[in-house]
Amino acid sequence: MSSQKEITLSHGVLRFSAIEAGEGPIVLMLHGFPDTLRTWDAQLDFLANNGYRAIAVSTRGYETQSQPKDGDYSSPSLAGDVIAWIDQLGGGPVHLIGHDWGASIAYGVAMAIPDQIKSLTALAVPHAGRFMSEIHHYPKQLRLSWYMLFFQLPGIADYVVRRNNFAFLRRLWKDWSPGWEFTQEQFSEVSQAFAQPRVVESTLAYYRAAIGLRSLPLGRSSQEQTSWPIDVPTLGITGAQEGCIAADVFESMMREDDFPAGLKVVTVDDAGHFPHREQPAFVNELLLDWLAAQDSADKEKTSSH
Template sequence: MGTAEGIALDRITLSHGDLKFGALACGLTKNAGRPLVLCLHGFPDTAHSFALLLPALAAAGYRAVAPMMRGYEPSSQPMDGDYGLTTLARDVIGWADDLGEKQVHLVGHDWGAAVSYLAGAMAPDRFYSLSTLAVPHAARFADGIKAVPGQLIKSWYMTFFQLRGLADWVVERNDWALVKRLWKAWSPGYDLAPQDWAVMRDVFAAPGVKSAMLAYYRQNASPAVMFGLKKTEASALTCVPVPTLAITGADDGCIDTRLYDHLFRKEDFPKGFKVERIAGAGHFAHLENPEMVNALVLDWLARN
């Protein structure tokens, strides 16, 4: 993935409660006093997927930080095993507090997008804007299944991950072949570089990380939740009163881009929303077309 703009990535540590989160950062010193942008990664991924966005944000005068999400390091794995969406959203607010910021911009991809919507719903006064990638309004996902039933086929892995023991074994079998298969299926036009895969594999293979990654799905994406049969605290929070940009890849093999036509409602986004569909890009649009994604995000931040 490399870096952009000739700006180096720094490594810092964030705290929330008793947990420690490694993070990549750009512009914290050079752009002191300027707005902060937190970038949240998803699955199967790490904070390193923002290596092309962070320097662009810093070059535009922002301070940019991409934390490793809860559970992706031994130091951020909670004793109680809580990976619920509301807990993940509270991590975001905790990171902002740790960095001394009352209000920040959020950029979220995949699970990071789902967490961003919820954080904006829970504490809208803490966020200038949201920019989400690859996942539409998470609290409305059950409605999306009804509108685009073909999404069930694309979401097969969510059900598979509920199979304790079997899924745990399969996901890392043959050098994490299933994970590499998901990357290829979700972004058919993107070839993951060997050095980038090596970074991810090292993260996934660390103690406790595999269980944490699967726990995201077991605690937040069971069939009962997916079909709207089980109401959760997160699914009840549908109103996101924060200006929201939603970016979808037209060729996303994970999340059907047509969901975006059904899951964004004016009443859910009273501060406004904008959907941008990127032709030729899949689930990892910020890596497949970083120039366009970076420009869209920077424009949205400047407007808000």
């Protein structure tokens, strides 16, 4: 069995807690909302025991040491953090895995530095540019995404999220993964993280930066993102019972044209928004097959040059 150890990554003055296990090609894992780096516990040991150096990182704002004084939670800055970590870890190419907001960030990283990313795995969130610019074509998805608009209410949303020991976040987990019987311990990791100073404001700032007035569907920035080609081999994973971004919406927004280096989409049965937590054995094998295939393709490419 591999042993996990805590490390610290940085970007400028910001410091980010991370947990790593194993040795070998780097697999960098980014959590989503509302969650913590502990979301990857089942993947960390599994990947480490199968020849990878797996690293799960706490993203910007989820702890006081990673909260920027200027309150910048824009997508380019979130991607910039990951680019800095990759550099700090000795440079790529690395495998990048993201869930929820971690997936959104990972798309931005893959677009910015495709040569440093060996493979991309995105769980629960489809191509970020497609989602932001085309969501209004899906009335069902607009209803499911009500919370994004609710989070635009500073003060009010922050209060509601905190109230009654984060009952709002617990409700999101239940709505998003209706078949998942998560434990009190799993949720208390999240409530403890969100109880730290300014973590609620920071995590909601992701949504305020992403869908504030400047980036409404008709805004220029989201139209530019629609044509984002992600030139990295990409695996998209969604859960059949997904209650946050519906599985059929995910599938229709993951288009081969947007992924010139190759795209594979898998829907996990008996899973909702957290397939890697809900069906860890299935997702782990899926990840291992995917990473191994990309590693061997990479070796062939290198030997042919």
